[in-house]
Amino acid sequence: MKTLLKTSILTLAFIAIVSCKEKQTVEINTPEEVKAAKKKTADIADQGFIDGMTGKVWHNYLEIKMALVRDDAEKARSISKDMAASFEEERMELKNLAQDMANTDDIETLRELFAQFTEKAGPMFEDALSEGTIYKKFCPMAFNNEGAYWYADVKEITNPYFGDKMLKCCLLYTSPSPRDRQKS
Numbered sequence: 001m002k003t004l005l006k007t008s009i010l011t012l013a014f015i016a017i018v019s020c021k022e023k024q025t026v027e028i029n030t031p032e033e034v035k036a037a038k039k040k041t042a043d044i045a046d047q048g049f050i051d052g053m054t055g056k057v058w059h060n061y062l063e064i065k066m067a068l069v070r071d072d073a074e075k076a077r078s079i080s081k082d083m084a085a086s087f088e089e090e091r092m093e094l095k096n097l098a099q100d101m102a103n104t105d106d107i108e109t110l111r112e113l114f115a116q117f118t119e120k121a122g123p124m125f126e127d128a129l130s131e132g133t134i135y136k137k138f139c140p141m142a143f144n145n146e147g148a149y150w151y152a153d154v155k156e157i158t159n160p161y162f163g164d165k166m167l168k169c170c171l172l173y174t175s176p177s178p179r180d181r182q183k184s
Contacts, residue, residue, distance in 0.1 A: 047153055048131035054124060056086045057094075058134075061121065062153055064101070068114060068160035073107040076114075094121055111161050115148040125151055 049055040060083035067075035080101035087095035097117045101110055125134060135152045142148035142161040150160055 046132045049128040050130045054128040065160045069158045071163040073110055076110050077102050118150050
């Protein structure tokens with residue numbers, strides 16, 4: 001009986017070892033490899049702002065931009081509501097535009113309000129930028145060839161005004177932080 005039990009346990013252990021042929025590996029990156037990987041990926045943390053409110057609004061702004069790129073009106077509305085709650089009293093015009101975005105279902109109206117928001121918030125982003133670079137982009141064909149600006153955290157072009165129809169339509173400008181401006 002003991003021999004049968006030992007044989008059964010050994011057989012089960014052998015089957016378990018043989019059946020787990022997947023090789024498990026652990027990759028350890030050096031600090032240099034981690035830095036190189038960070039440079040390849042976009043991260044909103046690459047920009048720093050002199051105040052928390054602007055940083056939160058920037059984060060929300062980028063999320064709204066990406067929702068518009070994907071033609072996701074519901075996501076853009078939801079984030080706009082969060083963004084409206086971030087504004088302090090001295091930024092009521094921006095708060096009202098964000099609230100207007102939160103209150104509309106139409107993707108084209110959202111895009112028009114986003115363009116208006118960009119026009120008003122752009123100087124705030126540029127003036128409050130303390131580190132990193134933000135990219136100011138322009139689509140000359142938006143809104144019946146009137147054109148519209150937007151800001152981004154990466155050089156890659158993803159146009160919020162046309163979505164998939166004209167994803168790469170853009171002229172590019174950069175706004176480096178004051179610290180980066182002093183280095184050059």
